[in-house]
Amino acid sequence: MSRADPGAARQMPAKRVGLWRSVRASNPVGYLFTLPYVIFFTIFTAYPLGFAFFLTVHDWNIVRTERPFVGARNYERLFSDELFWQALLNTGVFLAVHIPLQIVIALLLSVVLNQQIRARGFFRVAFFLPFVTSGAIISLVWLRLYADDGLLNAYLSLVGLGPVGWLSDPNVAMTSIAVMATWKNVGYYLMIFLAALQAIPDQLYEEAYLNGATAWQRFAHITFPLLNPAFILVVILSTIGGFSLFVEPFVMTGGGPLDSTLSLVLYLYQQAFQFLRMGYAAAIGVVLALMIFLVTVIQRRYLEREVGY
Amino acid sequence: MRGSLSRRLEGWPALARAALFYGLLLAAALTFLFPFLFMVSTSIKGPRELYSMNLVPQEPTLDHYRALFTQIPIGRALFNSALVYGLQTVSVLVLSSIVGYALARLRFFGREFVFNVILLTMMIPGQLLLIPLYLLIVRFGWTDSYQGLIVPGMVSAFGIFMFRQHFLTIPQELIDAARVDGASDLTILFRIIWPLSIPVLITVGVLTFMGGWNDFLWPAIVNRDIDFQTLTQMVTLYGIGGQAGGQVGAIMASTLVAVMPMIVVYLVFQRYYLQGIASTGVKG
Numbered sequence: 270m271s272r273a274d275p276g277a278a279r280q281m282p283a284k285r286v287g288l289w290r291s292v293r294a295s296n297p298v299g300y301l302f303t304l305p306y307v308i309f310f311t312i313f314t315a316y317p318l319g320f321a322f323f324l325t326v327h328d329w330n331i332v333r334t335e336r337p338f339v340g341a342r343n344y345e346r347l348f349s350d351e352l353f354w355q356a357l358l359n360t361g362v363f364l365a366v367h368i369p370l371q372i373v374i375a376l377l378l379s380v381v382l383n384q385q386i387r388a389r390g391f392f393r394v395a396f397f398l399p400f401v402t403s404g405a406i407i408s409l410v411w412l413r414l415y416a417d418d419g420l421l422n423a424y425l426s427l428v429g430l431g432p433v434g435w436l437s438d439p440n441v442a443m444t445s446i447a448v449m450a451t452w453k454n455v456g457y458y459l460m461i462f463l464a465a466l467q468a469i470p471d472q473l474y475e476e477a478y479l480n481g482a483t484a485w486q487r488f489a490h491i492t493f494p495l496l497n498p499a500f501i502l503v504v505i506l507s508t509i510g511g512f513s514l515f516v517e518p519f520v521m522t523g524g525g526p527l528d529s530t531l532s533l534v535l536y537l538y539q540q541a542f543q544f545l546r547m548g549y550a551a552a553i554g555v556v557l558a559l560m561i562f563l564v565t566v567i568q569r570r571y572l573e574r575e576v577g578y
Numbered sequence: 579m580r581g582s583l584s585r586r587l588e589g590w591p592a593l594a595r596a597a598l599f600y601g602l603l604l605a606a607a608l609t610f611l612f613p614f615l616f617m618v619s620t621s622i623k624g625p626r627e628l629y630s631m632n633l634v635p636q637e638p639t640l641d642h643y644r645a646l647f648t649q650i651p652i653g654r655a656l657f658n659s660a661l662v663y664g665l666q667t668v669s670v671l672v673l674s675s676i677v678g679y680a681l682a683r684l685r686f687f688g689r690e691f692v693f694n695v696i697l698l699t700m701m702i703p704g705q706l707l708l709i710p711l712y713l714l715i716v717r718f719g720w721t722d723s724y725q726g727l728i729v730p731g732m733v734s735a736f737g738i739f740m741f742r743q744h745f746l747t748i749p750q751e752l753i754d755a756a757r758v759d760g761a762s763d764l765t766i767l768f769r770i771i772w773p774l775s776i777p778v779l780i781t782v783g784v785l786t787f788m789g790g791w792n793d794f795l796w797p798a799i800v801n802r803d804i805d806f807q808t809l810t811q812m813v814t815l816y817g818i819g820g821q822a823g824g825q826v827g828a829i830m831a832s833t834l835v836a837v838m839p840m841i842v843v844y845l846v847f848q849r850y851y852l853q854g855i856a857s858t859g860v861k862g
């Protein structure tokens with residue numbers, strides 16, 4: 270920041286001249302122009318953030334006027350709530366299928382699209398189209414494809430397989446949703462990888478080729494290490510996306526069968542808007558946010574590699 | 579990486595290699611497009627072939643669209659979505675670029691602090707704020723209204739970030755020259771900087787509009803009244819609720835109506851949009 274505007278630091282040696290002098294030396298238009306954000310932030314971010322924690326220590330039912338303070342009881346209940354653990358486990362299943370699948374497909378397609386191929390525009394549109402459509406809407410389409418008497422099973426029966434209970438078998442349903450979510454999002458991750466691939470200098474490949482490196486060696490020792498930042502980004506973004514899973518199970522399964530597709534956000538939604546337990550739902554939100562934060566910090570620590578060529 | 583895949587098949591005749599490569603790629607692309615083909619085809623299939631495996635309708639009909647338009651006020655929902663997310667997008671572009679301009683181009687004490695707050699808020703997961711924001715909207719009396727949909731999205735931290743980063747790259751001489759001519763900061767922003775920021779404006783605008791248009795959760799929480807339902811919300815409820823009575827043709831027609839505007843927006847703006855999301859991804 271100061272690199273872009275070295276004058277700012279020199280003009281405002283805040284520690285020496287004191288706060289008031291620094292403010293007086295400032296451009297008042299700066300404050301005026303920042304005001305929309307400050308107002309918006311106060312009402313729609315800071316206040317709800319504080320209110321979220323306030324809610325979690327109260328028994329806040331929206332139809333009752335009495336909202337007693339309950340201390341940590343919402344959190345205690347959460348940890349002994351079997352459905353919460355089930356939802357957490359389901360989210361784990363989703364992530365375990367979704368992230369590897371996402372990375373492999375996105376990486377493969379980005380390497381292909383990075384070559385000089387014909388009709389690249391068409392292929393790019395085909396892979397990207399699902400990403401621009403609404404998850405809720407497109408889930409209605411997959412609901413029909415995945416139905417027990419749906420098209421997927423009809424095609425399977427042609428080759429003498431199935432039928433598979435894509436959404437009706439508790440052992441399969443979450444995987445089906447993870448596959449659909451991969452189809453929906455892979456275009457976005459493909460673009461991230463593609464941008465990173467295009468930033469790798471061709472010269473590196475040429476040198477490796479002249480030194481006799483095979484295509485696989487070139488991928489393993491040049492492409493993959495240099496894609497590390499993009500790789501981390503994809504892992505983190507799809508982890509956040511996985512923890513936020515809501516609309517696909519909401520539309521396709523309602524969390525069933527046997528709670529096998531109940532996601533954390535779907536559970537939060539049910540607690541808030543079916544059972545009207547706002548305090549409890551807010552506690553789920555707080556724990557969810559903490560988990561996202563922790564998991565992404567851990568991922569960053571274990572995946573980050575220093576690369577330099 | 580160029581050519582490395584095809585080099586793995588060295589020894590094959592060039593034509594066979596190309597056929598295999600494009601055959602696989604085309605199969606992958608068609609797999610990705612398949613749900614859309616199913617959507618379009620089912621929405622115009624006649625009643626006797628609705629469940630057939632054939633994707634090409636033998637008795638094409640527009641009956642499902644007629645049924646759809648008589649069963650739900652989908653025109654109203656289309657209008658609501660266009661109005662709500664159109665206004666929201668204009669607001670994000672104007673307000674976020676004003677804030678972004680201040681953070682990039684004006685010197686004032688506390689500027690870095692505000693910028694760091696913005697970076698931090700971009701990391702807050704939406705689910706954390708969902709319940710308190712909903713209760714806030716209830717307290718404002720904004721449930722079943724346009725305000726409840728528009729106002730919480732009028733300023734975007736992401737938009738401010740994008741604008742600030744881009745505005746830092748505008749040459750200072752242009753701004754100085756305008757100032758000498760007596761231009762105010764607003765004039766500089768909207769007359770000098772905006773015309774030089776078209777790709778960023780399009781990226782932020784399209785992402786804001788698309789994010790709103792495709793959202794189901796927020797409208798579903800704050801709106802029950804059918805008069806204020808957005809298109810995505812109404813079509814989703816139509817598909818999962820009893821209203822469609824399991825008419826798969828009408829449901830597919832409704833989903834096509836709901837996703838079509840976003841496909842058009844994407845195809846029109848894809849050049850800017852793809853550059854934009856790829857760069858935000860890598861830098862963010």
